[in-house]
Amino acid sequence: xxxxxxxxxxxxxxxxxxxxxxxxxxxxxxxxxxxxxxxxxxxxxxxxxxxxxxxxxxxxxxxxxxxxxxxxxxxxxxxxxxxxxxxxxxxxxxxxxxxxxxxxxxxxxxxxxxxxxxxxxxxxxxxxxxxxxxxxxxxxxxxxxxxxxxxxxxxxxxxxxxxxxxxxxxxxxxxxxxxxxxxxxxxxxxxxxxxxxxxxxxxxxxxxxxxxxxxxxxxxxxxxxxxxxxxxxxxxxxxxxxxxxxxxxxxxxxxxxxxxxxxxxxxxxxxxxxxxxxxxxxxxxxxxxxxxxxxxxxxxxxxxxxxxxxxxxxxxxxxxxxxxxxxxxxxxxxxxxxxxxxxxxxxxxxxxxxxxxxxxxxxxxxxxxxxxxxxxxxxxxxxxxxxxxxxxxxxxxxxxxxxxxxxxxxxxxxxxxxxxxxxxxxxxxxxxxxxxx
Amino acid sequence: xxxxxxxxxxxxxxxxxxxxxxxxxxxxxxxxxxxxxxxxxxxxxxxxxxxxxxxxxxxxxxxxxxxxxxxxxxxxxxxxxxxxxxxxxxxxxxxxxxxxxxxxxxxxxxxxxxxxxxxxxxxxxxxxxxxxxxxxxxxxxxxxxxxxxxxxxxxxxxxxxxxxxxxxxxxxxxxxxxxxxxxxxxxxxxxxxxxxxxxxxxxxxxxxxxxxxxxxxxxxxxxxxxxxxxxxxxxxxxxxxxxxxxxxxxxxxxxxxxxxxxxxxxxxxxxxxxxxxxxxxxxxxxxxxxxxxxxxxxxxxxxxxxxxxxxxxxxxxxxxxxxxxxxxxxxxxxxxxxxxxxxxxxxxxxxxxxxxxxxxxxxxxxxxxxxxxxxxxxxxxxxxxxxxxxxxxxxxxxxxxxxxxxxxxxxxxxxxxxxxxxxxxxxxxxxxxxxxxxxxxxxxxxxxxxxx
Numbered sequence: 109x110x111x112x113x114x115x116x117x118x119x120x121x122x123x124x125x126x127x128x129x130x131x132x133x134x135x136x137x138x139x140x141x142x143x144x145x146x147x148x149x150x151x152x153x154x155x156x157x158x159x160x161x162x163x164x165x166x167x168x169x170x171x172x173x174x175x176x177x178x179x180x181x182x183x184x185x186x187x188x189x190x191x192x193x194x195x196x197x198x199x200x201x202x203x204x205x206x207x208x209x210x211x212x213x214x215x216x217x218x219x220x221x222x223x224x225x226x227x228x229x230x231x232x233x234x235x236x237x238x239x240x241x242x243x244x245x246x247x248x249x250x251x252x253x254x255x256x257x258x259x260x261x262x263x264x265x266x267x268x269x270x271x272x273x274x275x276x277x278x279x280x281x282x283x284x285x286x287x288x289x290x291x292x293x294x295x296x297x298x299x300x301x302x303x304x305x306x307x308x309x310x311x312x313x314x315x316x317x318x319x320x321x322x323x324x325x326x327x328x329x330x331x332x333x334x335x336x337x338x339x340x341x342x343x344x345x346x347x348x349x350x351x352x353x354x355x356x357x358x359x360x361x362x363x364x365x366x367x368x369x370x371x372x373x374x375x376x377x378x379x380x381x382x383x384x385x386x387x388x389x390x391x392x393x394x395x396x397x398x399x400x401x402x403x404x405x406x407x408x409x410x411x412x413x414x415x416x417x418x419x420x421x422x423x424x425x426x427x428x429x430x431x432x433x434x435x436x437x438x439x440x441x442x443x444x445x446x447x448x449x450x451x452x453x454x455x456x457x458x459x460x461x462x463x464x465x466x467x468x469x470x471x472x473x474x475x476x477x478x479x480x481x482x483x484x485x486x487x488x489x490x491x492x493x494x495x496x497x498x499x500x501x502x503x504x505x506x507x508x509x510x511x512x513x514x515x516x517x518x519x520x521x522x523x524x525x526x527x528x529x530x531x532x533x534x535x536x537x538x539x540x541x542x543x544x545x
Numbered sequence: 546x547x548x549x550x551x552x553x554x555x556x557x558x559x560x561x562x563x564x565x566x567x568x569x570x571x572x573x574x575x576x577x578x579x580x581x582x583x584x585x586x587x588x589x590x591x592x593x594x595x596x597x598x599x600x601x602x603x604x605x606x607x608x609x610x611x612x613x614x615x616x617x618x619x620x621x622x623x624x625x626x627x628x629x630x631x632x633x634x635x636x637x638x639x640x641x642x643x644x645x646x647x648x649x650x651x652x653x654x655x656x657x658x659x660x661x662x663x664x665x666x667x668x669x670x671x672x673x674x675x676x677x678x679x680x681x682x683x684x685x686x687x688x689x690x691x692x693x694x695x696x697x698x699x700x701x702x703x704x705x706x707x708x709x710x711x712x713x714x715x716x717x718x719x720x721x722x723x724x725x726x727x728x729x730x731x732x733x734x735x736x737x738x739x740x741x742x743x744x745x746x747x748x749x750x751x752x753x754x755x756x757x758x759x760x761x762x763x764x765x766x767x768x769x770x771x772x773x774x775x776x777x778x779x780x781x782x783x784x785x786x787x788x789x790x791x792x793x794x795x796x797x798x799x800x801x802x803x804x805x806x807x808x809x810x811x812x813x814x815x816x817x818x819x820x821x822x823x824x825x826x827x828x829x830x831x832x833x834x835x836x837x838x839x840x841x842x843x844x845x846x847x848x849x850x851x852x853x854x855x856x857x858x859x860x861x862x863x864x865x866x867x868x869x870x871x872x873x874x875x876x877x878x879x880x881x882x883x884x885x886x887x888x889x890x891x892x893x894x895x896x897x898x899x900x901x902x903x904x905x906x907x908x909x910x911x912x913x914x915x916x917x918x919x920x921x922x923x924x925x926x927x928x929x930x931x932x933x934x935x936x937x938x939x940x941x942x943x944x945x946x947x948x949x950x951x952x953x954x955x956x957x958x959x960x961x962x963x964x965x966x967x968x969x970x971x972x973x974x975x976x977x978x979x980x981x982x983x984x985x986x987x988x989x990x991x992x993x994x995x996x997x
Contacts, residue, residue, distance in 0.1 A: 147600035148934050192853040197921040199928025221928055248865055255868045255890040258821040264715060366819040370711035403633065403648035416701030419708040439712050441704070467644070471653035478655015481674045485603040485773075486936035 125507040130326040136313035136342045142326040151225045151322030154491035155216035159310040162211040166280030173206035175303045176214045181245040183238040198224045210428040211282040222323035233336035241300040261288050264372040267363045267540040272376045275536045312343015321491040348429045356534035363540035371442045371541025379425045379434030387525035390517045394526035397468040399423030417448040457532040463523030477511045571785050579957040589793040590765030596772045604773030605937040606681040607670035609945050612761035614739040621749050623741015626662040628754045634698040636691035665878040666949030672938045675774035686787035696751040710740045717989045721826040729985040733805035763794035773937040812985045820991040823895045828884040830983035834876040834950035840962040841970040846874035847922035878950045906979040913972030926963045
């Protein structure tokens with residue numbers, strides 16, 4: 109192994125990522141990025157393309173996730189088990205999946221020892237370009253998915269979130285989760301022609317981003333990816349149709365589930381914050397002070413540390429290309445629910461009314477800047493950060509600018525941005541668990 | 546460790562570093578292997594491990610105490626874990642009253658931090674930007690002997706931990722694993738879960754927790770490790786300043802002398818809850834991590850459960866009998882288990898899943914596995930170890946477990962031990978451990994919800 113001027117220096121903040129990351133855009137639109145880091149003989153791949161549930165029919169959103177999941181189940185060249193053998197015999201990992209919180213993108217994540225990088229890229233190109241969606245594999249997957257869905261229905265957190273989504277968003281909305289029985293009916297009605305059709309319509313190079321970080325030669329990787337993907341069709345453009353905004357739906361609901369020692373509570377409202385919003389960082393910093401950490405945020409200090417009512421309480425915006433819900437979630441002993449919800453709402457009201465303290469903002473800023481360094485401590489972490497910066501259209505320089513952007517947020521901006529998006533009186537409150545009548 | 550995967554200790558160290566040039570007399574240099582350098586604080590017995598990795602400006606500091614739920618008994622099960630929670634409640638130097646609570650200070654640095662308790666150990670760790678290592682060391686030194694452990698902190702924290710317990714009770718996997726250990730171990734303290742029994746979580750007194758702290762939290766019962774971007778001399782100086790003045794324990798650290806006698810017959814249990822999906826769990830009695838069969842059991846774990854092409858995946862998931870399968874060759878300080886967990890696909894009789902797992906285990910014991918299967922499994926484990934080194938916190942986590950169940954050299958030797966496992970070894974360990982007399986078989990069965 110040789111010394112690694114570019115990658116290691118970028119991680120240490122000496123050379124800007126903007127300079128250290130090699131890149132190439134193919135005629136088809138695919139955007140490729142490589143950062144060399146020769147410290148450890150491994151390579152990490154992160155990528156995405158726009159083929160998530162947003163692009164599936166409103167009553168059949170899960171077609172997108174099943175299509176992504178079936179890509180590696182067989183190609184024109186190899187069966188599922190042949191592909192798996194190729195990867196598993198090398199200790200490599202590989203997945204393509206529709207994200208659970210982002211309705212737009214399908215995520216690629218892979219890792220291998222660097223000596224196996226060519227094999228990994230072969231598999232990647234093959235499953236993206238030549239999937240055949242074998243009928244018997246889909247039948248097995250349908251049976252498995254029905255079981256997995258039933259298993260999820262035994263979980264209090266899933267039931268609370270799903271019920272909240274139905275109160276907040278109308279049927280067909282990308283954030284609306286249909287009832288389990290309806291989704292099971294859709295799963296059972298799937299056939300390979302529907303997956304094929306969705307694949308033909310949505311998959312292509314125009315929205316493809318691939319980031320490779322690790323012990324590799326950047327020219328070889330860029331040339332190798334161009335050779336494998338250069339002739340792939342472009343596919344549809346990167347349009348992201350935005351659903352109509354929804355109004356808050358204050359109210360509450362209890363999902364009765366017997367035999368549950370712990371209950372889940374979700375307090376949610378439409379957040380009206382997407383990742384591209386100029387106030388994104390201001391809102392994220394404010395939210396961190398309110399509820400990012402069960403140990404140190406206001407909700408954690410009050411509801412967990414002081415009153416002992418929960419093991420975990422978190423708040424957050426689901427901000428991607430779309431503005432998802434703002435949600436607070438916590439687990440409680442069922443008898444403690446009302447006290448915990450009362451304390452939670454009281455803290456949120458106070459926070460929106462008074463804003464954060466100067467010290468809270470300073471702590472959150474240094475926390476985000478430090479955490480950012482820590483997250484860039486691995487090949488996978490860097491690959492994911494580059495992928496996200498490109499996916500949201502910020503470009504690589506965003507990695508270099510991020511600390512200054514965080515440091516530049518003022519208390520007034522953060523308080524105002526948060527208060528504009530979160531109304532303590534407009535929560536939909538859903539709990540799932542075993543409650544006394 | 547072989548040279549092909551030898552741990553690289555960072556670009557700046559390529560020319561080799563002198564063994565103990567300028568080492569403070571407070572430290573004894575013990576040994577070096579695979580880039581890990583071991584020191585001992587002469588005055589109090591604290592063991593210090595340093596592993597440089599300068600690729601990112603980040604480091605992980607971790608203190609491992611040799612105390613876990615293995616050191617508990619009825620009445621104070623869960624005490625190690627509850628104590629771990631109270632260790633965040635303050636010391637004279639890190640006090641919420643002064644705005645310097647441990648978690649608040651670490652959060653403001655951007656640290657990824659936590660503490661975890663397990664059967665054989667408790668660890669406290671923080672991954673921080675490397676210019677903040679000093680703060681992490683100060684915090685851990687401060688709470689080694691200076692934790693307040695007030696009753697006014699235990700009372701609200703007990704209900705926090707009780708909710709953690711309740712969350713675990715919602716999970717079929719956790720219910721099965723707890724019941725499996727409780728059934729397979731009757732005498733040895735692996736019988737009770739690390740979270741503790743509910744009544745003990747609720748009932749244990751602050752005085753009893755304090756006693757636990759005073760027995761086990763001492764430098765001579767701990768290992769401090771620093772992994773990542775640091776200069777050795779600076780790191781040792783900071784450790785000396787903050788840990789060097791802590792005296793060793795007055796009394797020897799008590800040993801656990803209880804062992805589990807051989808199991809003489811299959812054991813079974815059933816848990817019935819309102820649910821839609823059944824689970825099955827099979828566990829065979831095995832050996833302590835230090836035992837020479839451990840690497841072969843780990844490789845066997847991957848042969849049976851390491852991916853889509855592994856035997857149990859082919860036998861259970863490809864056949865649509867189970868939704869997934871998880872194989873855990875537990876590695877603990879005392880003899881442990883080899884476990885298989887599988888959620889049963891609705892509509893399938895759970896007994897068929899059990900029968901299939903037993904048949905696959907018997908087949909390996911009778912016929913062995915192919916060389917290709919063994920090679921694949923070994924490669925997967927070797928690759929995992931290399932991937933781990935991508936981030937300092939993963940190395941710290943693995944080193945923690947190694948220290949808890951054996952010693953750090955075991956971590957350094959592990960890839961070589963795995964590389965040497967043969968197909969003969971795999972057949973032999975399967976035949977040795979996959980026997981009905983050592984089996985605990987558990988079922989989690991759905992029952993109808995009560996009438997509304």
